[in-house]
Amino acid sequence: MSEVAIDRIFPLPAEEGIGDARIAESYSAGAGSPWLRVNFVSSIDGAATRQGLSGGLSDDADHRVFDLLRRLCDVVLVGAGTVRAEGYGAMRVDQVSQRARREAGMTAHPVFAIVSASLDLDPASPIFRDAPERPIIVTTELSRHDTREALAEVADVVVCGEERVEPARLVAGLVERGLRRIHCEGGPHLFGDLIAAGVVDELCLTVSPTLEAGVASRISAGAAPILPIGMRLAHVLQADDTLLLRYVKRA
Ligand SMILES: NC(=O)c1ccc[n+]([C@@H]2O[C@H](COP(=O)([O-])OP(=O)(O)OC[C@H]3O[C@@H](n4cnc5c(N)ncnc54)[C@H](OP(=O)(O)O)[C@@H]3O)[C@@H](O)[C@H]2O)c1
Structure with a gap:
């Protein structure tokens, strides 16, 4: 199957049909260390889901970048609501990404870190059973101790x-x-908390060319920061009518 063509249309000069290495370079430019990147897809009118999931908004270009961003990180960070809604399995990347990661001196697969207060996560799920790297669960003092102990059998449980x-x-x-390249795949409540705390360095946003209306959530939810956080446009990729935007925090 031929790969979807992605052009870089900003910054100029534009480049047509760029390959994975060039796309990865564009996503790495100017990234600091440590660095917290967040990735979302949204419809043009701001819906983060269709029928409760992000999948309906996604297309081949979004999938290609989604996979590439996993290739570039040490850890994939996800809120438990998204893990449950989207039915996440073990955090594994494909063989091409594994090779690229090894060549870059990284582990074959990123670590999976899940944020949860309720600890409503099944220790017997494939997330843990099939994990190539021991997952991390980030939770609170008030989380149930017995559940914490059960999950500690299959993951590192960290109280934050x-x-x-x-x-x-x-x-x-x-x-x-040592997990300095942090890549967050959502969801909206976790992203809202990260924004409010001022720890987001970058937002990668796929703008899917549809109007959804309805009551779907936006890509962030919850408490607002005291002041809006200014972001700078770092690049724009285009694949047909889909835009893949990269914004980084203003210095
Ligand atoms: N468009 C996109 O790109 C995209 C991306 C991701 C998700 N989504 C969609 O978003 C929806 C899920 O939304 P959501 O807001 O519920 O997702 P979420 O932020 O992933 O999940 C919220 C849950 O994560 C945990 N959590 C998040 N921040 C926390 C904090 N600071 N402290 C403790 N726990 C924290 C809590 O888990 P516990 O309940 O376990 O305590 C909380 O209930 C799904 O429909 C999914 O498809 C869309």
């Missing part, structure tokens, strides 16, 4: 806050483990 996971502690905890 009393009632809610505090984003600054979460990031520090991952960095302490």
Whole structure:
């Protein structure tokens, strides 16, 4: 099957039909260390889901970049709501990505880190059973001790806050483990908390060319930060009518 063509239309000069290496370069430009990147897809009118899932908004170009971003990170960070809704399995990348990662001196697969206060996660699920790297569960002091112990059999359980996971502690905890390239795949409530805490360095946003209307959530939810956070447009990729935007935090 031929790969979907992706053009880079900003910054100029534009480049047509760029390959994975060039796309990866574009996503790596100017990234600091540590670095927290967030990736979402949204319809033009701001829906983050169709029928409760992000999949309906996604297309081949979005899948291609989604996979590439996993290739570039040390850890994939996801809120438990998204893990449950989207039915995540073990965090594995394909063979091409495994090879690229090994050549870059990384582990074959990124670590999977899940944020949860309720710990409503099944220790027997493939997330843990088939994990190539031991997952991390980031939780709170108030989470149930018996559940925590059961999950500690299959994952590293890290406490980063009393009632809610505090984003600054979460990031520090991952960095302490050498996981400096943090890639968050959502969802909206986790993203809202990360924004409010001022720890987001980058947002990658796929704009899917549909109007959805309805009551779907936006890509962020929950408490707002005291001031809006200004972002700078770092690149724009285009595949047919889909745009793949990369915004980084203003210095
Ligand atoms: N468009 C996209 O690209 C995209 C991406 C991701 C998700 N989604 C969609 O978003 C929907 C899920 O939304 P959501 O807002 O529920 O997702 P979410 O942010 O992944 O999940 C919320 C849950 O994550 C945990 N959590 C998040 N922040 C926390 C914190 N600071 N401290 C403690 N726990 C925290 C809690 O889990 P517990 O309940 O276990 O305590 C919370 O209930 C799904 O429909 C999914 O398809 C869309």
